[in-house]
Amino acid sequence: MDKTTRKVDGEIILFWALPFLALTWIVIFFLFPGFSPPMSPTMSADQVAAFYRDPENLPRIRYSMILFNWFGVGIITFLSLIVMQMKRMAHRTPILAYCYLGCSTGGPALFFLADLFWLMAAFRPERDPQLTQLFNDLAWISFTGQVGFIVAQCIFLALAIFLDRQDSPVFPRWVAHFNLLIAAAIAPAAFVAIALTGPLAWDGLLSFWLRNGAMALWLVVMTVVVGKTIYRQRTQEETAA
Amino acid sequence: MSLWHRVAWHCKNNPKIELWIMWWAMFCFYQLFGIVFALMTRVMPPPKPWWDHARIVQWFNDNHYGLLWGFGIIFLVAGITASMNALIAYSMTRMSVSRVFSYIYLAIYSLSTLPGMLLTAILLTVGALRPDRDPAIISWIYDAAFTGFVGTMGVFFIGTSVWMLAVLLDKNRVFPLWFGYLNICNLLTEIVVAPMWIFKEGPFAWNGVIAFWVDTLVFVVYTIAFITLLRRMIVREDFGDGPLPELEQRA
Numbered sequence A: 001m002d003k004t005t006r007k008v009d010g011e012i013i014l015f016w017a018l019p020f021l022a023l024t025w026i027v028i029f030f031l032f033p034g035f036s037p038p039m040s041p042t043m044s045a046d047q048v049a050a051f052y053r054d055p056e057n058l059p060r061i062r063y064s065m066i067l068f069n070w071f072g073v074g075i076i077t078f079l080s081l082i083v084m085q086m087k088r089m090a091h092r093t094p095i096l097a098y099c100y101l102g103c104s105t106g107g108p109a110l111f112f113l114a115d116l117f118w119l120m121a122a123f124r125p126e127r128d129p130q131l132t133q134l135f136n137d138l139a140w141i142s143f144t145g146q147v148g149f150i151v152a153q154c155i156f157l158a159l160a161i162f163l164d165r166q167d168s169p170v171f172p173r174w175v176a177h178f179n180l181l182i183a184a185a186i187a188p189a190a191f192v193a194i195a196l197t198g199p200l201a202w203d204g205l206l207s208f209w210l211r212n213g214a215m216a217l218w219l220v221v222m223t224v225v226v227g228k229t230i231y232r233q234r235t236q237e238e239t240a241a
Numbered sequence B: 001m002s003l004w005h006r007v008a009w010h011c012k013n014n015p016k017i018e019l020w021i022m023w024w025a026m027f028c029f030y031q032l033f034g035i036v037f038a039l040m041t042r043v044m045p046p047p048k049p050w051w052d053h054a055r056i057v058q059w060f061n062d063n064h065y066g067l068l069w070g071f072g073i074i075f076l077v078a079g080i081t082a083s084m085n086a087l088i089a090y091s092m093t094r095m096s097v098s099r100v101f102s103y104i105y106l107a108i109y110s111l112s113t114l115p116g117m118l119l120t121a122i123l124l125t126v127g128a129l130r131p132d133r134d135p136a137i138i139s140w141i142y143d144a145a146f147t148g149f150v151g152t153m154g155v156f157f158i159g160t161s162v163w164m165l166a167v168l169l170d171k172n173r174v175f176p177l178w179f180g181y182l183n184i185c186n187l188l189t190e191i192v193v194a195p196m197w198i199f200k201e202g203p204f205a206w207n208g209v210i211a212f213w214v215d216t217l218v219f220v221v222y223t224i225a226f227i228t229l230l231r232r233m234i235v236r237e238d239f240g241d242g243p244l245p246e247l248e249q250r251a
Helices: A003-031 A045-053 A057-087 A095-123 A129-145 A148-162 A173-194 A205-240 B003-013 B017-040 B053-062 B064-093 B100-129 B135-151 B154-169 B177-192 B209-236
Strands: none
Touching: A003 A057, A003 A205, A045 A057, A045 A129, A057 A095, A057 A148, A057 A205, A095 A129, A095 A148, A095 B017, A095 B064, A095 B100, A129 A173, A129 A205, A129 B100, A129 B135, A148 A173, A148 B064, A173 A205, A173 B064, A173 B100, B003 B017, B017 B064, B017 B209, B053 B064, B053 B135, B064 B100, B064 B154, B064 B209, B100 B135, B100 B154, B154 B177, B177 B209
16 A cells, blocks of 8 residues: 555545544534523523523533533544645645634634533532523523634635636535535624524524534535545545556 | 626636735735724723723623624634634745744634634623623623733734744745834733733723733734735745745836
């Protein structure tokens, strides 16, 4: 086996870690009692404290957020695989890959911050309800509103695909349009704090359902696209070798 | 040709389009940053560190929608910071220095957005979210937001030092030597701002003449300088090795 083939094989191992990671994210989503249904921002401090003190909820909050702490940043492996594909594109500079790499740390770090705030809220639920509510607010605003890096990543990838001018581009063009569509669906969540009720509120149609739905759809579609591309790359490199 | 046609032509034919997109993204980001932080949220110049709880609550109430909409915009466009970091990192790959400089810059500045901007935005958003929150807690949020905003030093200190060193070592003259020395002014501001963690009033407090006004002035001059110089770099870029060619400056 030559050197280049081994390189791609490592990427294929990382790629197949993704279904496992996605499984943990699905488990987290359903295990965390604050997601089904999403907690309302209109809950009073006492109601929020009661939510965390509830013996039915507390272990589920902790276990789901420990899982999120472990596996949430796993998304960086997948984003880095996309960076590798961007570096194969017919660009003059590595600048778009740099942009994507920069965003790959920013976005997950903010999700991680939200995870820490949820865990902190659950650490001493007997605390003053005002403090529990504060941590809960910080968690939800960090989790929901911090879409800038995800939106930018979709746009950077779309740009990279548009500028990949070669006979057989790395990704097909529709992937660029798809990423722009996802960026548009995720964008409204940035304004999550404008209202405590309605579609923009953190339990609302736009900020919760559309945004999280769009991220899930992105993950499924991009998994198929990246998987196909990596396998095609391996075949090409094997024939070339 | 209309503007739209010109943009379309450049996207199709300009070999430097990747660089120009990043430059314009950076240019627009700083305009937006100024509008949001100075005009919408009233975070710059910062309010007073010595206010009591009632005054702080009043500040949040006065700026309620400015804070919520303004930081909504920042949350939406935060990712653009990646394009300016990438452009500056790219400028270092064009220099006669090791790639390590651009990797350090990219790593440090990818991290800097969180403590330097977004944490403050998150905290102030949460502060504005519930005007009926306990005033003592609102006051804690206020302190945390402004100390974090003004007091994030290390990432910019080390990041600027690395860029400075690269500019001074560079033989390809991507940036003029004077810009290397201007970096020293910028990194010094990160040193003299440190007493804001101790003083609650006077020139070294977070709204003080030195910690805020002098430092912001240097930052603005520095930012205008590197935005202009990056533009010049792109105009001169020939995608080759060695010194950048001197081109006629366009009128």
